[in-house]
Amino acid sequence: MPHAPPLGTLLPLYGAGTALACEPVDQGLLNRGYRVRTTRGRYFLKHHFDPDTADPDAIERRHLATQRLAEVGVPAVPPLTHREGRTVAVVGGHAYALHPWVEGGHLHGGQLTRSESARLGALLGAVHACLERVMPPKGRTRPATSPHPVESADPADTFTLIDDLLGHVHRHRPADAFDDLARHRLLERRSLLEQHTHRRPPRGGPVGWVHGDFHPFNLLYRGGTPAAIVDWDRLGVQPRAEEAVRAAAIFFVRPAGMLDLPKARAYARAYRRAARATPAELAAAVHRVWWERLNDFWMLRWHYERGDTRADCQFPAASALAVWWTREYDAVCDAFTS
Structure with missing residues (x-):
């Protein structure tokens, strides 16, 4: 071994x-x-x-x-x-x-019912609320830190990164289907950023203690019930509503790159209730996570800069989501705030 x-x-x-x-x-x-x-x-x-x-x-x-x-x-x-x-x-x-050892399995949002999606949102809301109870209050005064800084991505840096990644794609021989998709998404994303540069969000809002990496592989289910939240390595002080939106974008993304909005709505409503988060807080988080997705290329950087292909299978849906989210921005925002 x-x-x-x-x-x-x-x-x-x-x-x-x-x-x-x-x-x-x-x-x-x-x-x-x-x-x-x-x-x-x-x-x-x-x-x-x-x-x-x-x-x-x-x-x-x-x-x-x-x-x-x-x-x-x-x-x-x-x-x-x-x-x-x-x-x-x-x-x-x-x-x-x-x-x-905890017996259980991982479930993606596609395997959850709407009521189970609400339970998921309530669980994350409870995590945030309980962290506020058990963690030092002084931590909430610190600015958010890596991997999700309060300062939003600068599109000028993203344009430079896109050009660099396109160079990697061009030099990869023989070209394969992943290269073709990467080139398409990079050019598409550059065009979207050129259209939406003026929508760069301001510095982030209120921060609190968060799990830091809440996604399907860090949650074990047993008999349809959440049995264990694992991997607290990214526990820290971050904009908490952004974690809620970021998690939903992972749990509820469909293979074609769109969110299951009815499930996301049930999840978000339960999260707001459990975490006592306001619709305005969620709306700001939706905007910031959308911008984060528009500027983020970590999967391509792993593939081309590190030669690490473990995240390649996630790239088709994740890269399509940024495009769909831009087109359906108002509907996504409504799902998290109504």
């Missing part, structure tokens, strides 16, 4: 028995996870591999947050504490955490 974790060191540290089986969990793009079966039970072992989030002290602060959230009823999954009294084990310079 590639990148096999040091179970011989980790399991005794946690008093978790002897390993019987260890299988990689493949959904994560930035970290490595393993399903571990031992003589004492089943566990999820997380290797915190992403350098942006792998500092052990920062990981432990996030672990403490999940413990507090679990105590107030949020379906977080706090890690186990090892015999040295910590939740993070550093072995060979790598940070690991051991969590109880």
Whole structure:
């Protein structure tokens, strides 16, 4: 098994028995996870591999947050504490955490009913409301930080990036279907930005504590009910309504690149009620996330700059969504605010 974790060191540290089986969990793009079966039970072992989030002290602060959230009823999954009294084990310079295994599966918005979509919105609203209760108030005074800064994207920078990516596409030989789609979307996006440059949003509004990466692969369902919210690595202070809109754009995008607006409406209504967010807050968030999508090319940058193709399958729908959203802007805004 590639990148096999040091179970011989980790399991005794946690008093978790002897390993019987260890299988990689493949959904994560930035970290490595393993399903571990031992003589004492089943566990999820997380290797915190992403350098942006792998500092052990920062990981432990996030672990403490999940413990507090679990105590107030949020379906977080706090890690186990090892015999040295910590939740993070550093072995060979790598940070690991051991969590109880939670049975369940991932559901996309297309698999949810309208009422289940409302439950999803209520869940995220409850997460935001509970974070306000359990996290330090002083954090809410800080400006939002990476990966979603308060300052909106500068179209001048985006035009430069588009030209650079078009150069990558042109140089890739032999050209394939992905190159053809990338070229089409880049030219299309440049035209859209030229038409809508004047709509660049101002600096972001109120910020609060957010999960930071709320999407289908970070939510486990069991029997149609949310069982666990996982991967709190991006926990931080951000414009919270933007997280709600950003999550909806992932959960409810259809393969052709349009949002399921009836489900998004049910989701947004429940979110506003649970988070006590105003329609004006959601309207501003819709505008900012639309602009973010119009200027964002992270999937193409992974493909052409890193040679990392793991996100390629998401590109057709995600790139089409920016175009559809621009055309249906008023309908999208209405779904999140009415």
